[in-house]
Amino acid sequence: MICTEMMNKQKLFNSWGAAIATGLLLSSCSTLPGSGPSRHKMAKVQDEPADDREYAVIQLSVDVVQQLGDRRPVSLNESFSTTLNGKPESVLGIGDQLVINIWETSGDGLFSTFEKKQSRIDSVIDESGAIFIPYVGQVQVAGKTIEEVRSTIEEGLQGKAVEPQVQVALKANVSNNLVVVGDVNQPGRYPLPIGGVRLLDAVAAAGGSRAPIYEAEAKIVRGEISDTIRLDEVLGQKNNNVWMMPGDTVQLMHKPRTFTAFGAVSSKSRHAFETETLSLAEALAQAGGLNDGQADAGGVFLFRFEDPDVLRAAGREVPDVLFHGRAAAIYRLDFKEPEAFFLSRSFAMQDKDIIYVANAFAAEYYKFIRIYVQPLLDISRTSTLFVQ
Numbered sequence: 001m002i003c004t005e006m007m008n009k010q011k012l013f014n015s016w017g018a019a020i021a022t023g024l025l026l027s028s029c030s031t032l033p034g035s036g037p038s039r040h041k042m043a044k045v046q047d048e049p050a051d052d053r054e055y056a057v058i059q060l061s062v063d064v065v066q067q068l069g070d071r072r073p074v075s076l077n078e079s080f081s082t083t084l085n086g087k088p089e090s091v092l093g094i095g096d097q098l099v100i101n102i103w104e105t106s107g108d109g110l111f112s113t114f115e116k117k118q119s120r121i122d123s124v125i126d127e128s129g130a131i132f133i134p135y136v137g138q139v140q141v142a143g144k145t146i147e148e149v150r151s152t153i154e155e156g157l158q159g160k161a162v163e164p165q166v167q168v169a170l171k172a173n174v175s176n177n178l179v180v181v182g183d184v185n186q187p188g189r190y191p192l193p194i195g196g197v198r199l200l201d202a203v204a205a206a207g208g209s210r211a212p213i214y215e216a217e218a219k220i221v222r223g224e225i226s227d228t229i230r231l232d233e234v235l236g237q238k239n240n241n242v243w244m245m246p247g248d249t250v251q252l253m254h255k256p257r258t259f260t261a262f263g264a265v266s267s268k269s270r271h272a273f274e275t276e277t278l279s280l281a282e283a284l285a286q287a288g289g290l291n292d293g294q295a296d297a298g299g300v301f302l303f304r305f306e307d308p309d310v311l312r313a314a315g316r317e318v319p320d321v322l323f324h325g326r327a328a329a330i331y332r333l334d335f336k337e338p339e340a341f342f343l344s345r346s347f348a349m350q351d352k353d354i355i356y357v358a359n360a361f362a363a364e365y366y367k368f369i370r371i372y373v374q375p376l377l378d379i380s381r382t383s384t385l386f387v388q
């Protein structure tokens with residue numbers, strides 16, 4: 001009698017357990033712990049009106065890859081590049097050493113003899129920015145070009161020397177310098193030649209970058225203006241190889257491009273670009289690929305901040321909310337389709353991109369079994385042993 005009653009209770013408990021399990025299964029999508037949103041959740045977001053979203057969701061296709069898949073060219077900001085645009089005019093400054101040669105047509109002139117109709121004057125620009133020339137006096141030369149100094153001296157000798165002709169040469173450049181520091185082989189202070197020097201020339205003069213060019217970032221500081229650019233962007237676009245100015249500081253920093261992988265991938269971590277360019281397919285491979293037993297092949301997403309103008313130019317809607325002037329964009333790829341492999345190979349990664357692979361429904365199901373159903377079965381098994 002007692003055993004029969006306990007067996008009936010066991011059957012009732014098992015029925016309750018089955019009912020509870022069914023209810024939990026229906027609600028497990030919102031209650032189970034996960035590494036991120038599911039593919040279905042992202043699909044719902046994609047269907048929402050653009051005005052209700054803080055980010056754009058874009059399905060990768062051939063058109064999208066052609067419009068948005070290329071690597072974005074990077075330039076120095078407009079005000080800074082305008083400031084640096086064009087070769088600067090070389091002017092003299094305090095401490096510069098000059099050689100002044102003066103010729104006369106007669107052997108009995110002020111600067112000539114019977115043997116030689118020329119005199120050489122070595123001079124250093126003093127603290128007041130002047131040099132001394134006999135029969136001319138103090139000549140202000142700081143802030144002037146060599147040609148302006150030559151003309152000034154020649155005019156000052158008119159009526160004193162016999163048909164004077166003057167040559168001015170820069171012997172030592174002391175005032176026109178720039179500083180190159182950071183991850184270079186020979187940091188230091190370098191003079192600016194009269195012909196000028198560009199950014200890459202300055203880096204080369206300092207022994208070059210210690211890091212590969214695609215991992216090296218140059219910061220240019222001029223007074224209160226500064227900007228940064230990667231060396232490979234300087235090589236790729238000649239407009240970025242700007243002219244240096246006296247007093248500039250160039251700091252080279254080792255800053256590799258990185259991306260982060262989350263979700264159902266084999267290596268959830270931050271990864272550095274191993275080459276100058278990296279495609280989405282290569283990035284997924286670098287992260288160990290999709291986890292076979294966990295990943296939803298139809299739910300591969302790439303998160304990045306895009307330039308709103310780039311999205312508009314591609315005919316894409318721009319969210320109303322911007323983050324520091326950038327639009328949050330999510331690119332979706334379905335690896336269940338064969339073309340996805342070609343699309344991912346043609347879609348270029350950018351610095352600080354985030355890859356997320358959603359969990360498959362089967363993985364969520366097994367997670368539900370492990371967290372909710374298995375404990376119930378264990379309780380049921382214990383109760384059965386107790387009845388026996």
